[in-house]
Amino acid sequence: MTNGESSMAIEVPEEQARREAKGKAPLLIAGGTRKHQRAAGGGWKKGVAIIDFILRLGATAAALGAAASMGTSDETLPFFTQFFQFQASYDDLPTFTFFVIAMAIVGGYLVLSLPFSIVTIVRPRATGPRVLLLALDTVALTLTTSAAAAGAAIVYLAHxxxxxxxxxxxxxxxxxxxxxxxxxVVSSFVAVAIFMSLIVFSAFALRKRH
Structure with missing residues (x-):
C-alpha cells in the first residue's frame, strides 16, 4: 500500500467521525424514522378510508331501502262500499311523506359522496375530502335521525x-x-348507526399522529 492510499484510508474514518460528532449521522437516522412513521400513518389512514367506503355503501342501501319501502307502502282492505274505500298509504300522513323525502335526499347524498371516499383511499393523507365528508355527514345524520324518530313515533301509534x-x-x-x-323505520335507524360510525372514523383519521 502506498502512502497516498494509506492517508485516504485514514481520512475516511476520520471524516465519518467528524460527521458523527457534529450530529449529522443521527439526523439521517431520525429522517429515516420519520419516513417510516409517515408511511405507517398513511397505511392505517388508508385502512380507515376503505372502511369508510364500505360503510357508505351500507348506508346507501339502508337509506334508499327505507325510502323505497315507505314510498311503496299501500294497502286496501278487501271490504268496501260504493262510497267508502278503506285504504292506508304513506302519503295519508305528512310525517311519512317527510320520511320518504328525507331518506331519498340522504340516499342521494351518499351516492354522491362515494367518489370523495374513493379519493381518501387513493390519497389517505389528504385532509380536505375528509373534512368535507365529516361536515356533510353530520348534516345528513341530523336529517336521518329526525326522519327516523318522526317515523318511529307514527309507527308506535299505528301499533x-x-x-x-x-x-x-x-x-x-x-x-x-x-x-x-x-x-x-328500522332501516332508517340502521342508516343512523352507520352515519355515527362514519363520523367517528372520519374524526379518528383527522387527528394528528404524533
Missing part, C-alpha cells in the same frame, strides 16, 4: 294507538301496511 286521544291502533286491520312502514 298501539293512544286511548287518551281516541287514536285507534290500525295495525290489526292494516297488517301489511304496518309491516312495510316498520321495516322502513
Amino acid at each position: 298501539n294507538g293512544d286511548p287518551s286521544a281516541n287514536w285507534l291502533a290500525i295495525c290489526q286491520q292494516y297488517g301489511d301496511f304496518c309491516q312495510e312502514v316498520s321495516g322502513a
Whole structure:
C-alpha cells in the first residue's frame, strides 16, 4: 500500500467521525424514522378510508331501502262500499311523506359522496375530502335521525294507538301496511348507526399522529 492510499484510508474514518460528532449521522437516522412513521400513518389512514367506503355503501342501501319501502307502502282492505274505500298509504300522513323525502335526499347524498371516499383511499393523507365528508355527514345524520324518530313515533301509534286521544291502533286491520312502514323505520335507524360510525372514523383519521 502506498502512502497516498494509506492517508485516504485514514481520512475516511476520520471524516465519518467528524460527521458523527457534529450530529449529522443521527439526523439521517431520525429522517429515516420519520419516513417510516409517515408511511405507517398513511397505511392505517388508508385502512380507515376503505372502511369508510364500505360503510357508505351500507348506508346507501339502508337509506334508499327505507325510502323505497315507505314510498311503496299501500294497502286496501278487501271490504268496501260504493262510497267508502278503506285504504292506508304513506302519503295519508305528512310525517311519512317527510320520511320518504328525507331518506331519498340522504340516499342521494351518499351516492354522491362515494367518489370523495374513493379519493381518501387513493390519497389517505389528504385532509380536505375528509373534512368535507365529516361536515356533510353530520348534516345528513341530523336529517336521518329526525326522519327516523318522526317515523318511529307514527309507527308506535299505528301499533298501539293512544286511548287518551281516541287514536285507534290500525295495525290489526292494516297488517301489511304496518309491516312495510316498520321495516322502513328500522332501516332508517340502521342508516343512523352507520352515519355515527362514519363520523367517528372520519374524526379518528383527522387527528394528528404524533
